[in-house]
Amino acid sequence: MNRKRLRPLAALLPLILLAVAVGGFFLLPRDSYRALQGLKGPLEEGLPAPAASPLTAWKEFGKGGPSRMAVYLTDPNSAWTGVQHALETMGIPYIITDDPAVAVQHRVVLVYPMISGKLLDREKQETLRKHVADGGCLLATQVLGTDLKDLFGYTDVQESRSHYEVKLSPDHADTNWLKDERERTVRLGNPERPQSWTGTQNYSGAAQVLATFQDGQAAWIAKEHPGGGLAMALGFDLGFFILKCQNDRDDEASRAYVNEYEPTVDVWLRLLRHFYQKHEPLAVTVHTVPEGKSISAVISLDIDYVKSMANMTAYRDLLVKNEVPATFFIQAKYYRDYFDTGFFNDDTVGLLRSLHESGMEIASHSVAHTDVFASLPLGDGREKYPDYQPRVKGKGDTRNATVMGELRVSKYLLESITGAHVRSFRPGYLACPPSLAQAMEASGYHYTSSVTSGNVMTYLPYRKNYNHEYTASTNVFEFPAAVEDEHLPLMDQRVEGAMKLAGQLAQYGGCFVVLSHPDVIGHKHRFLQLILPRLKPMAWIGTIGQLGDWWSAREQLEIDVTRREAGQVQLSITAPTAIKGITLYVPPAWKPSASSPLPSGATLEGGSLFLPEVPQGALSITLQEKEN
Structure with missing residues (x-):
């Protein structure tokens, strides 16, 4: 090989490569962005506004009639927006109050986030007792201490951080309608990551057990009282858990990432709706579709x-x-x-x-x-x-x-x-x-x-x-x-x-x-x-x-129900934004009123009231609750 002849070629190689690159630049097809020429924007500027204070933001939800579920907020410095999300998602009308006297004007009361001697004095505790004695339904999360153990039907409560799963009773009437195995056993945390497990409470000597933790300890209990009253205690912070999942901060607690059925959060939302519909005679909820x-x-x-x-x-x-x-x-x-x-x-x-x-x-x-x-x-x-x-x-x-x-x-x-x-x-x-x-x-x-x-x-x-x-x-x-x-x-x-x-x-x-x-x-x-x-x-x-x-538009709906004379009920619906194709779930026994026809195109069958359109503003519908 003649190395002297190769030296001039080697010297020309960079020029040859440059020529190829330039030729490719001009000869090969290139992306063209002429359609974007002259565009400049957006011209508006702005950063996110500060978050609202949780200590006062709840007061926005303090108005509504007694047919709604009441959330009795015992500590505003909590994950109460998780409970709010649940009720809004399931179409459950609600109010939020920090006054137990206001809460017990509603038949169904959710006490959140906790019951303890530190948060509820004797007078507030007695208000809750009387509500149950008068036939009301009380669901409380994180019931601590022994002051109200007779109301909720347990002898002792223990706090723990050793639970990652809840098993719902297949025999209890309030949970046996959940048939799928992934509905009957739901997650609280990742079994392989104990650091993801949240604080829980388990109850001893319970009158009724609706659910247990994976170790068999009672996670959700209930006690029925004379006169139809019911008191239930749930042994974890439901609002915090819902937000932990929705915020994707649950350390991969789920059993399936996608393409499979993993309904843990939805089970608790459905149970909230179940108890509201069961214990509020005037319960009206909004379908999700x-x-x-x-x-x-x-x-x-x-x-x-x-x-x-x-x-x-x-x-x-x-x-x-x-x-x-x-x-x-x-x-x-x-x-x-x-x-x-x-x-x-x-x-x-x-x-x-x-x-x-x-x-x-x-x-x-x-x-x-x-x-x-x-x-x-x-x-x-x-x-x-x-x-x-x-x-x-x-x-x-x-x-x-x-x-x-x-x-x-x-x-x-x-x-x-x-x-x-x-x-x-x-x-x-x-x-x-x-x-x-x-x-x-x-x-x-x-x-x-x-x-x-x-x-x-x-x-x-x-x-x-x-x-x-x-x-x-x-x-x-x-x-x-x-x-x-x-x-x-x-x-x-x-x-x-x-x-x-x-x-x-x-x-x-x-x-x-x-x-x-x-x-x-x-x-x-x-x-x-x-x-x-x-x-x-x-x-x-x-x-x-x-x-x-x-x-x-659905989440903006305000719904209240009142009884009228002659066995009639009045649905009062306020819609800040007009909405089409709404279904309301009402008690199955309710019928159209002979004296007040349904809105045009509306139908009522088997407890489903379909409204083809709810106009912006106020709408009143009269139904027959029972025969005269």
Whole structure:
């Protein structure tokens, strides 16, 4: 080999490589972003407002008639918003008060968070005694000491941190209607992580035991009194536990992350409704699903990959054919990085607009879709396009990104390009920073689907709490994902399992949210082809935004019931926002009144009062409680 001849070639190699690179730059197809030229925004600036004080915020919920459940708040410095979430979710009318004399004007009273000699003096204790003696129903969490042991029917109480599971009695009349094994045995913590176990109380010598901890100690007890009164004690902080799950802080206590039935939180919510309906003669509750259907179903598709953009039309066409609107969470990616090319460009603008025009919801899936979104800084609330330029450099390495920037800039670009009103957000990797709820609220979002139902152990929507903490709620609603596409087997082999889950949720009006990525058309497309016709007879199907609007209006409803002469009852409904397709559960014996017809289109059958529309303002309905 002649090394002297190779030396000039070696010297020219850098120039040759540079020429190839320049040629490729000009000759190969490149992403074009002309559609984004001239855009600059959002111009509005703002950071999240401070959280409301838990010591005073409860006073907002102090008004309502005696047909409501009363929450007697013995300590406002507690996780009372967890109880509030439960009652709102189950459509149970309620008031919150710190005055036992006010609470006992209501037949059903929930005492929260604790009964102890330190929190309740003798006079307050006697008020509760008299309520039960007069036939009232009392459910208390964390009953300590012996002052009221005769009222609740125990001889001794012990505190512990050794419990992670509760087993409901298969024989007691108030729990035997729960048939599924995962309903009869529910989690409090992760069995393999004792540090996740919360404080509990177990009771000795109980008159009735409705549930035990995993070691056989009594967790939930009851005592019936002459005159129909009932006193029950639950041996853990129910509000704290609900929020621990909803805030995804339960150290993986669930038995299934996704695609399976894990109803722990929902069991307690259903039991609250059961006792209210059983012990309040004028109980009226609001069904959890629009239009009287058995479940709410949402198809959601995450667009976070260049091929997913191209595949969107096949999914859109299938959804349109089935007359089903869906939510498309779009990553507004306007640059190339470690993961992928910039697919939010001139080639995809038309696709996005066609989605919106065909009735699909355009929602945000962030800008960077970073795997470290949960640990990003909040930002300053002034982030705007084109100055906001985050970059994912590799796994675990994202630069120049903020929570506010991901929310603000993606929303601005999606709205500017499509003309849609973007109200829903899902983070990439379902990675949720503590600031997410209040940051969404500050950025103009209302709804999210950022956790899996199995992980938070509920299939019902709920309000997100400020900072994933236990004191203050936001106005952002969470719609957990029940089914996703990334676990095996492939989706078209999971149709029967998904329908089984849908049937389990239909028992109590659960929410069946499907999370899928249209990176391929095959098995994921076939899953929708197969399951949509089977869901339709039982499910209301719509977008996150549509369900969110309905749910938000539902939670604003104020319902009171009063008795009138001649065996009649009057339902007084106040709706700050008009709402369609509401079902009210009323006592099965109630009938339409002969002297006062139901509203137009309304029906009453078997304890279900369906109202096709509740207009904004006040609505009064008269029903017959009993024959004259």
